[in-house]
Amino acid sequence: MPLFDVIAFDADDTLWHTERLYAETQVRFRLLLAQYHSPEWIDERLYQTEMRNLQHFGYGLKAFTLSMIETAVELTEGRIPGREIQMIIDFAKEMLNAEVQLLEYAAETVARLAAAHALMLITKGDLFDQEAKIARSGLARHFRYIEIVSDKTRESYEALLKKHAVAPEHFLMVGNSLRSDILPVLALGGCAVYIPYHVTWAHEVTEPPPTGQAGYFQVEHLGLLPALLERLGTGMAAPHPT
């Protein structure tokens, strides 16, 4: 019998590359405004605008695009020409249509674990964009449940576990964001495997849990996940040390 009723995966930068698309777009955004401001100041103001707009627009690519436009208007005191605003919208369209590039080991790890576990995909952002990426990833068939949520908080995980009648101690979450994938699940009494990605959006950066925190694991890449699960299954690693 598997140790977990459900193994859930984050998608962006856990199964497929996303942050680097944002980073590339941000480079182009900086170039667009290079005659007005320094790259550092542009980044800082864009981040401030994104944070301020979270309450209005939530997460996702369309929110990011609206925040880029707003930042461009502010930083140029309204002098940005319309065709450059259009360029920002075109950046978004390119991102939306970009090929989904899976992380190394993602395809084989998900296929292998799906054979013995119920897998769930939990991702946040634009419904339409996330659905399109899931479809293009080729991984959808391995997931018994796909959940696109507006935010990943303790409350949203609690609601998902309740909806699927899964006890937290039988739930494992795998992801690259301590803030969104790991800490809220540990807080509920679930298990979580942190797989760092080489770039993290500032908003998602936070302190890791204390050493020895029950249910918390870290591996270098997805290819190491099956071996960790085997160690947990044979009791060689303890999900909830007593």
Next chain:
Amino acid sequence: MPLFDVIAFDADDTLWHTERLYAETQVRFRLLLAQYHSPEWIDERLYQTEMRNLQHFGYGLKAFTLSMIETAVELTEGRIPGREIQMIIDFAKEMLNAEVQLLEYAAETVARLAAAHALMLITKGDLFDQEAKIARSGLARHFRYIEIVSDKTRESYEALLKKHAVAPEHFLMVGNSLRSDILPVLALGGCAVYIPYHVTWAHEVTEPPPTGQAGYFQVEHLGLLPALLERLGTGMAAPHPT
């Protein structure tokens, strides 16, 4: 035993007013561009932009906002000042924060039907915006299931029915859009009640089903829905005439 396992409601312009918010914003958008073009031409070009962008941005308020910005840039040949682009973003924020105004009879009808039926809310658009409206509507507690989808097609209804293990003949959908709420459900063999709203977005306008179409009903307003269900339950109206 209720005739239907699930009664599902559309939200925008079925339970609460939405299209009039869009229409009001469009009036302000026309005024913004009044020195450049006629209202008719602005409307036509905005609609064309929205249709062209559906494949990139999907439905919802953020998609609408990006399409307004794109149209404004095009129609002014890039001459629109940055502060007017900001005004368009501010229109969106006002819409996102607007009070949810329930349609007449919505609150009492939903509460009454929830006592005897499993109710589902099925709405399309921005996840974040729709969740916020559902929360502010005060109606969420009456719905056993809440589904926010990126589009309402025969395939998306089929997936929802499968997910909830509901047979189409035991499913009733209530909504104001023939295209999104009525025709795809009838095509699956379900029942549908059409409640026209006084304004309909051009994209949602389509021909009604033929007279005598099995499972199709129309009422003038939500307050008439319980009586229709009673007539169906007592056999005084036939959901699927044979």
